[in-house]
Amino acid sequence: MNPLHDIIALLLPRKCHVCKCHLARHEQHVCQRCLSQLPTTHYHRITLNPMEQRFAGVVKFRKATAMYIYTRDSGVATIIQDFKYKGFPSLARFMGRTMAEQLLTTGFFNDIDLIIPVPLHFTKHAKRGYNQSHMLAKGISSVIDRPVSTILYASKSHSTQTSKDHYQRWQNTRDIFSVRHPDELKGRHILLVDDVCTTGATLIAAAQAVLRIPDTQVSILTLAATPQ
Numbered sequence: 001m002n003p004l005h006d007i008i009a010l011l012l013p014r015k016c017h018v019c020k021c022h023l024a025r026h027e028q029h030v031c032q033r034c035l036s037q038l039p040t041t042h043y044h045r046i047t048l049n050p051m052e053q054r055f056a057g058v059v060k061f062r063k064a065t066a067m068y069i070y071t072r073d074s075g076v077a078t079i080i081q082d083f084k085y086k087g088f089p090s091l092a093r094f095m096g097r098t099m100a101e102q103l104l105t106t107g108f109f110n111d112i113d114l115i116i117p118v119p120l121h122f123t124k125h126a127k128r129g130y131n132q133s134h135m136l137a138k139g140i141s142s143v144i145d146r147p148v149s150t151i152l153y154a155s156k157s158h159s160t161q162t163s164k165d166h167y168q169r170w171q172n173t174r175d176i177f178s179v180r181h182p183d184e185l186k187g188r189h190i191l192l193v194d195d196v197c198t199t200g201a202t203l204i205a206a207a208q209a210v211l212r213i214p215d216t217q218v219s220i221l222t223l224a225a226t227p228q
C-alpha cells in the first residue's frame, strides 16, 4: 500500500465518470458496474460487421471493429464527452487499455506492427492540449506492446461530419491527412485508432493517406460506433 495514494485519494475523491459514485480502491475512472453495462458490439466476432460495411469497397482494409455502440445519453457518450471536452486524457488512456484487454485474446491485434491515432488539426490540438485518439492508442499500446506513431498528421482542418451530405463529407475530408516519413510505413500493418465512428469518412481519409504508401496494410479500431 502506498500512503501517498491514500493522501491523494483523500484530497481528490475519485468518482466514476458515468454514475458519479465513489470508486473502490481497485477501480479507476469508471466503476466496474458501469463498465460491465457499456453496450459491447461484439463486432469482432461477425464477418463483414457493421464497421467493416462502412469501409467495404471504399478503402482496402484488413479488419475493422468498434468496441461499444454509441448512443446519446449513454455511458459511452458521457465517457467520450469527458475525455474529449472536459480535460480527462487519462480516461481515454484507460478506455484504450480496457478495450485492448477485451480484444487481446480474439486475435484482432495479430500481425499489427504499429498503432496510428487519427490526428487532430494542430489548432484543435493546441486548444484541447492533447489528442484523445492518441491517448486511446497509448492505452492500447500498453496492452499489445506495439509502438504508437504520430507520423500521420492533419494538414487541413476537418469539421464535424454529421450534418453534411455525402458530397460535402467527401470534399471536407479529401486530402486532409498526410504522412511525414512515408518510408517508415512501408511494409507495415497499421492499426488506425479513433474515438467514435459515425459515417466513417474521417477514417476513410486517414486510411487512404496511409495506403498511398506502397506495401502498407490498414486495420481500424474505434472505441465506439453509432448504430447503422
Ligand SMILES: [Zn+2]
Residues within 6 Å of the ligand: 016, 017, 018, 019, 020, 021, 030, 031, 032, 033, 034, 035
Ligand atoms: Zn459507475
